[in-house]
Amino acid sequence: MPPTDPLSQVIATLHKGQRFFLISHVRPDGDAIGSLAGLARSLRKAGKTVDLGLVDPPPERFGFLLEGETVRKPGDLALDHDAIxxxxxxxxxxxxxAEALAKPATVVINIDHHPSNTSFGDINLLDFHASSTCEMVVTLIERARLPFDPDVAQGLYLGLCTDTRFFQNENLRPAAHHAAQRLLETGLEAATIHGRLLSTRKLSEVRILGHALTRLTVELDGRLAWVALSTADLAQQGATMNDVFACGLFNQLTGIDGVVASVGIVENTDGKVYCEFRxxxxxxxxxIAVAMGGGGHLAASGCNREAPLATMVDEALGHLRNRLGSFPR
Incomplete structure (x- = not known):
């Protein structure tokens, strides 16, 4: 009798299939790149053929995980894999x-930890309490008895660190720490990952962070912090959208003593305005992110759409001011 629970279904599909296509989201972060790299390396060590797909290049800080990879774009998708x-x-x-996958000829497996997930897969392996998708992939690899060594662990540890803000997130369950322990038990040199994430900054990242902090506004008796950046601000500092996401701005805003909620609102050259809530x-x-067309987690969410910067600032701050006004002090 075929398995009915999602984890067992995913394991059965990975064991049975030979060719897999792994994809993650636009503007990939550490969890996206780390889970792609970790699962791909493990499957390849098990003798499987794996292709990777991303619309956007990874931030330079995470790019080493995909060195030597031929990363496919939507137009390169052949749909001849055993599973996506x-x-x-x-x-x-x-x-x-989405357009390339409108009528996939193969099973689609959806592995995610975001509570706003729409269960779009044929198999939906979802854990809304997981710290990261990398944490989930650690469990998957172990339960599937797939190869697990320092090479596999490298990306998974990176994604676990970035999505938990180095285990600083509130309400982390013990499973996140157990996953880190298991990754370190492979012989992974954690200091190498820490160094890549914490010790090396591009000049453009430092400049846009410094500039953004000069634009900082704190209101509602110190409970709300926000920053808005235009394309002109980015150009003035020689920065890109990737630099804004990589510089640590969004998490720094909620690190201010007394701040309960924050938003960074950034106008990009693609015509969209991006809001990152913490x-x-x-x-x-x-x-708030869902109300504005996005999604994410209780403590970290985002949205983006084509609209004037001032419109997005007014809308985001309107939601935050309204909800914070009734939030217990």
């Missing part, structure tokens, strides 16, 4: 491959 595995992605359009003390920013 979509990692760390809340809905199909966020992959950038929070502490149980304040739910996911509801």
């Amino acid at each position: 595995v979509i990692l760390d992605t809340g809905d199909l359009p966020r992959t950038g491959f 929070s502490r003390k149980g304040f739910d920013v996911k509801e």
Whole structure:
């Protein structure tokens, strides 16, 4: 009798199949790149053929995980794989491959930890309490008895660190720490990953972070912090959208003493404005992101759409001011 629970279904599919296509979301972060690299390396060591797909290049800090890879774009998708595995992605359009996958000829596996996930896969392996998709992939690899060594662990540890903010997130369950322990038990040199993430900064990242902090506004008796950046701000500092996401701005805003919620609002050259919400003390920013067409987690969510910067600033701050006004002090 075929398995009915999602984890067992995924394991059976990975064991039975030979060719897999792994995809993650646009503007990939550490969890996206780490889960792609970790699962791909493990499957290849098990004798499988694996192709990777991304619409956008990874930030330079994570790029070493995909060195030597031929990363496919939507136009390169042949749909001749035994399964398509979509990692760390809340809905199909966020992959950038939605049109190419409109009528896939193979099973689609959806592995994710975002509560806003739309269960778009044929098999949906979802854990909304997981710290990261990388944590979930650690469990999957172990349960499937797939190869697990320092090479496999490298990306998974990176993604676990970035998505938990080095284990600083509130309400982390013990499973996140157990996953880190298992990764370190492979013989992984964690200091190498820490060095890549913490000790090396591009000049453009430092400049845009410094500039953004001069634009910082704190209001509502210190409970709300926000920053808005235009394309002119980015150009002035020689920075790109990747630099804004990599510089640590969004997490720094909620690190200010007394701040409960924050938002960074950034106008990009693609015509879209991006909002990144962060929070502490149980304040739910996911509801705000969803109301604005995005999604994510209770304490870290985002959205983007084509609109004037001023419009997005007014809308995001309107939601935050309204909800913070009734949030317990």
